[in-house]
Amino acid sequence: MCFSKSFPFHLQFCGNDAETLLEAALLAQDHCDAVDINLGCPQAIAKRGHYGAFLQDEWELLAEIVNTLHTQLSVPVTCKIRVFEDRQRTIEYAKMLEAAGCQLLTVHGRTREQKGPLTGIADWSYIKEVRQHIKIPMFANGNILGLEDIKRCLTETGVDGVMTAEGNLHNPGIFTGQSVKTWDMAAEYLDFVQQYPCPVSYIRGHLFKIFHHLMNLRPNADLREELAVSNQLEHFRTVVGKIKHKYEPFHMGAEVYVAEEVDPSVLVIEEGLNLSLPPWLCQPYIRVPPELHKQIIAEKVRLAEDPNRLKRKFFDPEGNEISRKRMKKLRRRLRRPNKPEGKHERSLECCDQCANPVGIKCEYRLCRICCREKCYTENRDCPGHGILIKSRHKKAKKFENQKECKQNSGVSDDVDEATNECSANEKLARILHSAETNTVLSGNS
Known part of the structure; x- marks a missing residue:
């Protein structure tokens, strides 16, 4: 750790x-x-x-x-x-x-x-x-x-x-009492990701929290789309760089910032309650009151059921009217222009012991069924199939040894409990002392 x-x-x-x-x-x-x-x-x-x-x-x-x-x-x-x-x-x-x-x-x-x-x-x-x-x-x-x-x-x-919890996600600098620039916070987070790799979905989720107020602006729809489809660390850094390039002149005072239009699909609270901080600074996310949310949802349902409603029209690059489904397909193609058309079928290699296809990441070149049987018989692990027989046996044996050692130690359970509680109380005192110290520091900041 x-x-x-x-x-x-x-x-x-x-x-x-x-x-x-x-x-x-x-x-x-x-x-x-x-x-x-x-x-x-x-x-x-x-x-x-x-x-x-x-x-x-x-x-x-x-x-x-x-x-x-x-x-x-x-x-x-x-x-x-x-x-x-x-x-x-x-x-x-x-x-x-x-x-x-x-x-x-x-x-x-x-x-x-x-x-x-x-x-x-x-x-x-x-x-x-x-x-x-x-x-x-x-x-x-x-x-x-x-x-x-x-x-x-x-x-x-x-x-x-x-x-x-949530306050940290939108403004990781919450305990400093400052609203830092979103691109600086995002760049620092990506440095941690490079040091401690994690799933792409985690990265994307954290960046959307940090850039929440920027991504709700209609002129940033392209940046939002680019962030949504990014799947490599360098792609995320590119998006952060574009945001910095666009908004840093406003932050430095080199240009005058004019408020941008908010995406109408995003629920916002009443204008008089909006935060006065510019959107490129980390700041809290104020949720819409539940009562207002219910009213908006009820209105959307009413409009959807209205037989006289005007349906949204979609057009292709040539100006021809197309269906919503067709428009979604075109957008997917634009996001991945180099993706080959049609289904790509990989050539299947057969398992060494049966006619089933071999697992792509299986160390033993077997299908899942044969691999499971091999691992159970020979007490092995196969991370590719997620079969961890050896590891679980080892963990169970270690746990049983710990229980056996405790029973044979000759020390009564009462003494053990007293020792554990004493140690736990010492650590709890240290935790509370640290919390008090942090509170004093926060109060002096």
Whole structure:
């Protein structure tokens, strides 16, 4: 793992099985200062996987998970949750986690249903009430869009620190209290990508967050399209360079900036509430209020069902009217002009043991079925097919050895738990000390 030890480093896990989470946390505890359990994710992937905020009604399971990690790990166990509509139930929820062994609780002031266009405003009063009823350290989450929000949240809720997520994505310099130039932040991010490679979709997603306000301007439609289809690091750097070339003269005062037209397909809040910062500076994204979003969607549905509505017309480069489907196909061709026409069928090589096609990345030149049988029989791995029999056996054996060593060590479980808790408390104290130091520094900035 590559990270700086100048500040506390937490690893967050999500899951719904105590033993599986413990196995993962045991591998991580020597490389971090605390293990956090994500009980606040409201996304569809968390619902499908049955974790995050979709466990908040299963208190017995959560108590088992938290207690298992608390008693078996040498680092503090922390949790992040969302609130219930019922304030008292939220308080009881926090108390249950505290009793189970949670040593630091982060409370997001939104319910599980508040997400996407219906996110709305986080209610800090829930967080304040929870703070008054539990004794462990506590962080707040929600509505943190700038440095002033951090100070105000600490004052209004009485918590020990804050956690921020979306605010960082749009302005990674949030803790400096400054709005830096988007192209500088994007270039720094791409330098990290070059040092620590990641999937292209991650890169594209982060850059769209940083350039959010610029990409919503109609004159930048071509730049938005270019960023959307970029698939190499140099392509992303080219887009960043074009944005810098276009907007740096305005930032330096060499040219006068005239506000550009916003894409009408993008929902914006009322004009009187818009931010005054120029769009080339990193700044918060203010979501449309849920009520306004519902009104706009209802209006779109009404217009779509209107039999007298005017349909949008599409034309090819020669001026001939074409269908929407045909226009999409033309746009795809323009994005990739060198792509050969027609379907390209690769020549299939047969498996050494049967008539099925061989896996392209298979180390043994076998199809998936034959490869799986070989790996099970000979205790091997095949990364190309994602078959990791040897690795899993090795991991399971290591876990069993750890449990056996602990049972045969001659030291009682009570002593082990006391030692772990002592070590965890020391690390928790260091984390809180660091949080207090950062708060003081932020207050002096």
